[in-house]
Amino acid sequence: MKLHVPIQTILTEHAPLLARVAATFEANVALQDELIQEMSLAVWRAFDAGSFSHEEGFRGEASIKTYVARIAHNKAVDHVIKEQKRVEVSGAENVQYENAVTEGDGTDQTLDLMSALHKLEVKYRQVMALQLEGFNQNEIAQTLGLTESAVAKRASRARQQLTSLMG
Template sequence: MTQPTRIEDILLQYAPLLARIAATYEADLGLREDLIQDISLAVWRALETFRGDSSVKTFIAKVAHNRSVDHVLRESRRNKNLSNESVDDLQNLTSNTTNQEKHLDLMSAIRQLALGYRQIITMQLEGFTQLEIASVLGLSEAAVAKRAGRARQQLEQLL
């Protein structure tokens, strides 16, 4: 398989994962699409360095989370007074079904978490194990477990 076909296949296969990760970091649809493009480009560039130390999914998630954190930091510097207006706009545009409202509430709450907690919760929702999360974030499994517990407590309070 040639490299262009491989990257196209990989990006196509993991597009839903990238979209979900981007959605936990960016509520604005336009900025989210830009973030997904940034993540895709970063994955394309980083695949040359992939050594097989982890699964491709874990590797891609690590790249996506790192790029997303950079995005949040860049946007927060650009706009010091971040608000929930875009989340409110998004809620107003959706239908009033209970599942969609719960999903939006969860996404809004996740976006309010500190980046370290947000990363762990997002990866748990994607089905990553604590060991995989620890590997991606460069933490110990114990630290991941502690942060996950704290993140869940904060989510419960927010919801």
């Protein structure tokens, strides 16, 4: 499908979405910036008619927002897996974010929620991040390549875990 919206416009409009997805999956601010750049490049390539990325390209079967979110979440999952392997190999730990959260007086619910989201398994984090972005179950299912039933189960389990973590 030929897209009539300039890629720069798409990236500008969806920059906040990319930033929130990056923040959901990566606590380290420097690594968030790197992840946003990776996501932006993947979006650019996916919409590029002469794309040399592994994305199939925009076919118009979903909204542009859903398509951008899918690319962002795929990149975020790849990033989490890569970082987990790096931490396992190097033995390094990312404590910067945890320290920032524990230094507060506990009243900042946004930091509490982000901290709790970072503790969820990736499959639950994905669903919750998309719900927080305002996606409905059908859109989440399309974005993640799941059934709506699987999305509902993951959302329910994620909410239970978040309630426990934040309780």
